[in-house]
Amino acid sequence: MQEGRALTPTEINRDLLRSVLEPPKWFWPVVVILTLWVLVGVTVSGIMINRGLGVTGLNRPVAWGFMITNFVFWIGISHAGVMLSAILRLAKAEWRRPATRAAEVLTIFSLMTALTMPIMHVGRPWRVLYWVFPYDFARGIWPSVRSPLVWDPSAILTYLTSSTLFVLIALVPDLAVLRDHTTGVAHRIYSVLSLGWQGNARQWKFQVIAGVLLSALILPVFVSVHSIVSWDFGMAASVKSWHSTIFAPYFVIGAVHSGVSAVVFVMILLRSMFGWQEYIRKEHIDALGRLLIVVATGWFYFLCMEIIFGLYGREADEVAVRTMQFMEYPWNVLMIIFAGITYFLPVALWLPRSFRRNLWIMSLACISVNVGMWLERYLIIVPGLARKQVFTFTWQTYMPSITELLLILSTFGLVSLLLLLFSRVFPLVPLYDIKEGEFLRAKVQVGRSTVPATIRED
Amino acid sequence: MAKRPLLGLFDSADRAADAGDALKKAGIAETDYDFLTDAPYPEGAFGERAEHHRLYIYPMIGAVLGLTSGVMLTSMTQMAFPMVQGGKPILALPPMAVICYEGTMLGAILFTIFGILFESRLPAGKLGLYDTRITQGFIGVLVHCEDAEHGKVSGILSSAGAVEVKWENARAATA
Numbered sequence: 001m002q003e004g005r006a007l008t009p010t011e012i013n014r015d016l017l018r019s020v021l022e023p024p025k026w027f028w029p030v031v032v033i034l035t036l037w038v039l040v041g042v043t044v045s046g047i048m049i050n051r052g053l054g055v056t057g058l059n060r061p062v063a064w065g066f067m068i069t070n071f072v073f074w075i076g077i078s079h080a081g082v083m084l085s086a087i088l089r090l091a092k093a094e095w096r097r098p099a100t101r102a103a104e105v106l107t108i109f110s111l112m113t114a115l116t117m118p119i120m121h122v123g124r125p126w127r128v129l130y131w132v133f134p135y136d137f138a139r140g141i142w143p144s145v146r147s148p149l150v151w152d153p154s155a156i157l158t159y160l161t162s163s164t165l166f167v168l169i170a171l172v173p174d175l176a177v178l179r180d181h182t183t184g185v186a187h188r189i190y191s192v193l194s195l196g197w198q199g200n201a202r203q204w205k206f207q208v209i210a211g212v213l214l215s216a217l218i219l220p221v222f223v224s225v226h227s228i229v230s231w232d233f234g235m236a237a238s239v240k241s242w243h244s245t246i247f248a249p250y251f252v253i254g255a256v257h258s259g260v261s262a263v264v265f266v267m268i269l270l271r272s273m274f275g276w277q278e279y280i281r282k283e284h285i286d287a288l289g290r291l292l293i294v295v296a297t298g299w300f301y302f303l304c305m306e307i308i309f310g311l312y313g314r315e316a317d318e319v320a321v322r323t324m325q326f327m328e329y330p331w332n333v334l335m336i337i338f339a340g341i342t343y344f345l346p347v348a349l350w351l352p353r354s355f356r357r358n359l360w361i362m363s364l365a366c367i368s369v370n371v372g373m374w375l376e377r378y379l380i381i382v383p384g385l386a387r388k389q390v391f392t393f394t395w396q397t398y399m400p401s402i403t404e405l406l407l408i409l410s411t412f413g414l415v416s417l418l419l420l421l422f423s424r425v426f427p428l429v430p431l432y433d434i435k436e437g438e439f440l441r442a443k444v445q446v447g448r449s450t451v452p453a454t455i456r457e458d
Numbered sequence: 459m460a461k462r463p464l465l466g467l468f469d470s471a472d473r474a475a476d477a478g479d480a481l482k483k484a485g486i487a488e489t490d491y492d493f494l495t496d497a498p499y500p501e502g503a504f505g506e507r508a509e510h511h512r513l514y515i516y517p518m519i520g521a522v523l524g525l526t527s528g529v530m531l532t533s534m535t536q537m538a539f540p541m542v543q544g545g546k547p548i549l550a551l552p553p554m555a556v557i558c559y560e561g562t563m564l565g566a567i568l569f570t571i572f573g574i575l576f577e578s579r580l581p582a583g584k585l586g587l588y589d590t591r592i593t594q595g596f597i598g599v600l601v602h603c604e605d606a607e608h609g610k611v612s613g614i615l616s617s618a619g620a621v622e623v624k625w626e627n628a629r630a631a632t633a
Contacts, residue, residue, distance in 0.1 A: 009496055009595030142535035146543055146553040154557050158564045165571045172580070177496065180590035195575075196582030199592060200600070202509045204498040206578040209513060213570055217517060221563045228556065435497035435595075439471075 007278060009435055016431050017181060019274050019423040027424065034417035041410020044403045045120055053123040055403045061388040062398040064381050067121040070408045072377040073258070074114035074415075075156070075229050076251075077370075080259030081107025081163060082222035086215035095287045097433045098280045102270060102419075103263045104167045105428065109418040110262075111160045113411050118152075120407065148231045155228040159221050166214050172197050173207060173432045207432075226255045233380065240317040241325075241384040246309050250302040257292070257299040258373035261346075261366040264288045266419070268359050268366075270428060279429055282357040289356035289365075293347055296369070300343045303376075321387050331383055338379055342372025461490070461602040463587040466615030467622045474597040475504045477618035484614055486601060494588070494598035504597075516573030517566040524565020528558030587626055596621070 007015075018024075048055055058065050084103040088096035119125045131143055132153045143150045175194035182190055197203060230251035233242040264285060271280040310318050325331050346365040355361045382398050389395065400408075422428065444453045468474040474493060481491050488507040493499075501508075532554040540548045575581070592598045599620070603611050612623045 009593075013594060140538050142539050144541075144543070145532045145536060145557050146546070146550060151553070151556045151560075154560045158560045158567075161564060162567045165567065169571060169574060173496075177593040180593040191585075195580040196585050197580065198582070198585065198588060198600075199494045199496055199598075200492045201501075201504075201506045202492075203578045203580070204495065205501065205509050206511070206513065206574050208498050210570075210574045213513070213517070213574075214567065217563065217567050217570060221560070221567075224556075224559060224563075432497045436499075439497070439499070 005278070006441060007434070007438055009438075011278075012431055012434050012438070013177060013181065015276065015278065016427050016429050016434065017178065020178060020425065020427060021181060023424055024273070027420070031417065031420060034413050034420065037413030038410055038417055041407050041414065044406045044410070048120065048123070048403055048407070049125065055401060057398055057400045057404060059396050059398065061394060062382055062385045062396055064121075064385060065398050066378075066400045066404040066408050067117045069374065069377045069381055070411060071114050071117035071121070072229060072251075072381075073370075073374045074110045074117065074411065075226060076255035076258045076373060076377075077110040077262045077415075078107045078114065078159070078163075078259065079222060079226060079252070079255035080263040081105075082215075082218050083256045083260055084263055085166075086219050086222070089211050089215045090219075094437065095284050097437045098276075098284055098429050099263060099267060099288070100433065101167070101170065101430045102266055102428050104163060104170070105419065105422055106259075106263060106266055106415075107163045108160065108167060109415050109422075111156060111163065112418075113415050115153075115156060115160075116411070148228065148235045151228045152232060155221070155225045159218075159225045162214075162218050162221055166218060169210050169214070170207075170430060171426060173199065173203075174427050174430060177431055178427075223252055226252045233384075239384045239388050240315070241310055241321045242380070244306060244309055246302065246306050250299075250306050253295065253299045253302055254373060254376065257295050257342075258370050260288065260292055260295060261369040261373075264292070265363055265366040265370075268363050270423075271359075274423070274428075276429065279434060282359070285359065285362055286353065286356045289350045289362060292369075293350050296343055296347050296350075303339075303343075317387070317390075321383055324387060325379065325383050331379070334375060334379060338372050338375040340372075341368045342376060461604055462608075462626055464601045464603060464608060464611050464615070464623065464625045465494075465587045465589060466599040466601070466612075466618070466620035467589055467591060467624075468597045468599065468619060469595075469621055470619070471499065471503060471597060473619035474599055477599045477615050477620065478505045480614045480618050481599075481601065481611070484610065486603065486607075486611065490603060491599060491601040494592050494600055496593045496595060511577045513570075513573050513577050516569040520565035520567070520569025520572075521562045522565070523569070524561040524563065525558055527565065528561025529554070531561070532557045587624070589622075589624065 056065065056067075081104040084096060085100040089100070119128050122128055122131075132150060133143070145151075171193075172195055175190050176197035176199065179187060179190040179194045227248035230247035233239070234244055234247040236242050267280050267288075268285065270276060307322070310322055325335055346369050349355050349361055349365040386397050387395055419428075442453045444451045466477060468477065478491070478493065482488065482505070493504045493506055533549055536548050542548065587600060589596070589598060599615060601611050601615070608625065612625075615623050
């Protein structure tokens with residue numbers, strides 16, 4: 001894991017602060033394009049609030065559609081941060097260094113984006129306050145803690161708060177570097193944000209402990225978040241194909257699958273956008289590709305089990321939904337596409353080492369996984385609801401409206417915009433982590449070959 | 459007499475460690491000097507003092523407070539509006555456990571963050587004697603000593619290989 005050349009602290013500062021101190025020429029034009037893209041979403045949201053949910057394709061019984069699909073999708077992406085940062089930090093995996101911050105920041109922005117989806121989905125967003133927060137002291141009416149729809153915000157807000165604080169604590173030493181490299185107003189702002197960081201032994205000791213301790217504390221929250229999201233579905237006894245005990249682990253591993261794929265794609269983008277070839281190296285993408293093979297296969301196992309669990313009881317209603325998913329057009333075609341692009345195609349692409357080190361192929365595989373995982377959530381939500389009622393005359397299918405489509409597309413613009421703006425103000429690769437990796441670098445002579453190695457502190 | 463800081467800048471970890479050894483030998487207390495770096499060096503790399511802390515208590519206190527808040531929130535709100543749903547008890551443990559769990563974890567994490575900042579002595583009101591070259595890979599040896607000792611300490615740092623020794627009123631001695 002030490003393929004690149006040795007880097008000096010000055011080079012690391014110069015390269016990794018480039019996005020903040022010398023933004024590339026394309027930066028502001030891209031920001032303008034993304035802002036316009038987001039404004040499309042804001043406009044359609046306004047139309048939706050003004051006209052009501054009638055402008056969407058939602059109906060009875062399919063009351064959950066694209067927005068809830070997108071909500072689950074973004075929650076899934078948010079799991080990348082903890083997966084990479086916490087697990088790899090605890091395992092002391094050397095190749096985590098360039099990936100952690102981008103993954104953690106992606107967690108925050110995708111969680112924030114995910115939260116907007118159910119808020120828009122309720123039609124009258126201000127009413128969410130009534131349903132979620134216990135504040136109604138005057139009338140004595142409180143949110144029902146027995147509802148998974150109340151568990152959900154409690155888990156997501158816990159995860160969002162924890163992830164944000166995790167990122168901010170890890171940013172302090174890098175903010176001190178920015179303080180030392182800026183002048184004027186920027187210097188004053190970074191001075192305040194860096195909290196008077198000096199970099200003494202005590203501060204570094206707690207910075208290292210913070211990484212490990214917070215990783216250990218956030219991991220159980222990370223598992224709980226997608227488990228609870230899965231219970232939005234799993235607890236609904238009346239919806240066949242949803243009411244399954246396997247949903248929690250199945251959702252968690254699915255989230256990791258899509259999240260890590262998204263992080264790989266973001267890392268490839270950062271590498272080419274900011275010229276970080278020395279930091280985000282092909283060996284890192286290769287390692288993530290190998291990890292993804294394991295995660296994808298674990299996810300595929302749960303997918304098979306979920307289908308087998310559903311069919312094993314041979315309940316007529318459940319079999320009817322499954323028959324629809326696998327036998328009826330267009331669901332059967334979507335199912336084949338979904339399985340192909342989420343597992344078979346990407347895993348086939350990740351198997352050869354030369355493919356894992358080809359950034360175009362890795363990008364294709366990671367985008368393929370994420371399109372597939374979006375489709376997976378759609379294929380869970382809509383067919384289940386379409387056959388929710390016992391009488392055939394209440395069966396209904398779902399066709400998203402252009403409003404929903406534009407809203408969903410704008411969320412991708414929003415996450416990209418937030419990431420780009422973050423990179424303009426804060427470094428997206430942790431400088432001190434890279435510097436630490438540099439002085440722990442070593443070479444070991446084994447016979448006639450020299451093996452790159454890393455000294456690890458226990 | 460009040461102690462004032464003195465900062466020696468070194469371009470290598472070995473020289474900074476040598477300076478630490480020389481300061482110890484000269485009778486400067488371990489609590490009076492510190493090493494400033496731009497990355498977390500392995501503990502004891504400069505022969506610095508061991509740092510003691512009680513950080514592990516913070517998440518426990520936070521977890522207990524978070525759990526208590528979770529139990530109060532779930533039980534008191536349900537008791538305030540006791541509506542039976544699906545024939546289940548008003549205070550049903552499985553759903554309460556979910557909120558209590560999140561409360562526990564949130565409390566533990568918030569208190570850990572507070573503990574990290576407190577134990578790191580952050581936010582520090584004033585940066586104090588510092589040099590921006592520290593974030594470019596130089597190692598700073600910050601010594602707090604009485605005015606009478608400044609000459610001696612400055613000499614120790616210079617002979618250990620400091621590229622520059624500076625003190626608070628910005629007077630600097632370049633080696």
